[in-house]
Amino acid sequence: MGVTTPSVVTTEPAVTDTPAVGTPLSVTEPAPVDTTTPVGMTTPVDTTPPAVGTRPVATSRALTGPAPTIAPRRRIGVRTFDLATQVAVMAIVNRTPDSFYDRGRTFALDAAVAGALRAVEQGADWVDIGGVPFSPDTPPVSVAEELDRVLPVVQAVRATSDVVISVDTYRPEVAARCVAAGADVVNDTSGLREPAMADVVAATGATIVIAHSLAAPHTHHPRPTYGDVVTEVADFLRQRVELARARGVRDEQIVIDPGHDLNKNTDHSLELIRRLPEIAALGYPTLVALSRKDFVGETLGRPRSDRLPGSLAAAALCVLGGARIVRTHDVAATVDAVRMTEAVLGLRRPVEHRHNR
Numbered sequence: 001m002g003v004t005t006p007s008v009v010t011t012e013p014a015v016t017d018t019p020a021v022g023t024p025l026s027v028t029e030p031a032p033v034d035t036t037t038p039v040g041m042t043t044p045v046d047t048t049p050p051a052v053g054t055r056p057v058a059t060s061r062a063l064t065g066p067a068p069t070i071a072p073r074r075r076i077g078v079r080t081f082d083l084a085t086q087v088a089v090m091a092i093v094n095r096t097p098d099s100f101y102d103r104g105r106t107f108a109l110d111a112a113v114a115g116a117l118r119a120v121e122q123g124a125d126w127v128d129i130g131g132v133p134f135s136p137d138t139p140p141v142s143v144a145e146e147l148d149r150v151l152p153v154v155q156a157v158r159a160t161s162d163v164v165i166s167v168d169t170y171r172p173e174v175a176a177r178c179v180a181a182g183a184d185v186v187n188d189t190s191g192l193r194e195p196a197m198a199d200v201v202a203a204t205g206a207t208i209v210i211a212h213s214l215a216a217p218h219t220h221h222p223r224p225t226y227g228d229v230v231t232e233v234a235d236f237l238r239q240r241v242e243l244a245r246a247r248g249v250r251d252e253q254i255v256i257d258p259g260h261d262l263n264k265n266t267d268h269s270l271e272l273i274r275r276l277p278e279i280a281a282l283g284y285p286t287l288v289a290l291s292r293k294d295f296v297g298e299t300l301g302r303p304r305s306d307r308l309p310g311s312l313a314a315a316a317l318c319v320l321g322g323a324r325i326v327r328t329h330d331v332a333a334t335v336d337a338v339r340m341t342e343a344v345l346g347l348r349r350p351v352e353h354r355h356n357r
Helices: 109-121 143-160 172-180 196-204 229-246 266-274 276-280 294-300 308-320 331-344
Strands: 073-076 079-082 088-094 126-130 164-168 185-188 207-211 254-257 287-289 325-328
Touching: 088 109, 088 331, 109 126, 109 143, 126 143, 126 185, 143 164, 143 172, 164 172, 172 185, 172 196, 185 196, 196 207, 196 229, 207 229, 207 287, 229 254, 229 266, 229 276, 254 287, 266 276, 266 294, 266 308, 287 308, 294 308, 308 325, 308 331, 325 331
Parallel strands: 088 126, 088 325, 126 164, 164 185, 185 207, 207 254, 287 325
Antiparallel strands: 073 079
16 A cells, blocks of 8 residues: 655755665765764763762763753652653553554463563563553454453552553543552553543643544554644644643643654654654653554564564664653663663763773
């Protein structure tokens, strides 16, 4: 099936001929780089060995994309995050028999709970528990069935761990029950299409992830088109944030998500990565959900089982662009990729200093 390529505004020079699939675009050579100071640095590098495990002074580095400026330091559950200087990793735990990647691996209750606790051991800061796939090609799930799937997992994980618990739902009644049971975050992939969700969040004090999508939940939207995907996603998120604030949600409760692959084709998702700083510039902490998605598979020609390297590359690029929460199926590998990216950006010290000392 053909797709309509969006018309986008970009700083790259125009390409007059369409290249063969898989060939690199021809672009103008970049200007010479000043090598007297490393790229991204505002001051010379301090070579004094730091104390192991301490964070550097954040102002000693310039990020490629903007760090969040609106309530970057926030308490979520019992944990405190400074999202101006750190990146959180969110583990995916799907209690569904038909998830696009794991195909029911954590559908059983004990498997879902074990998967969540294993993710915590591997370094996840958040666990995101879902009971309804986003795809409209899966059978409908009632409110009662969704609660039967997610509520026991929330309860069991909360009884065992202080990890941040997120519930992936667009239904206000599910969100309210799960927050009452111990969830700290509502991950709403519908972007507050149900305004009552904002009321639940305002009343409970939970964090809300507002994601961009075009279609109503569980609805087909073939061949999505945009004039400028990044501008339109940013405008949508700005409007939804204002809706949330108008209904009593505080700034420190809000996280935004551009919704890679949600009613978007591969070109759209790649453009969102390329221009993620424009989304991050809205000021709220930005979450990215990239793990093993179709844009990774189509870009590399890989099945879901072979998309981890591409997902990690996309995650690192998004952190460079200003993302501060990364959602993933592969916790251990993503934690390493994110922590390495933080270290390159000067947001984290290496664990040890032995080489050539």
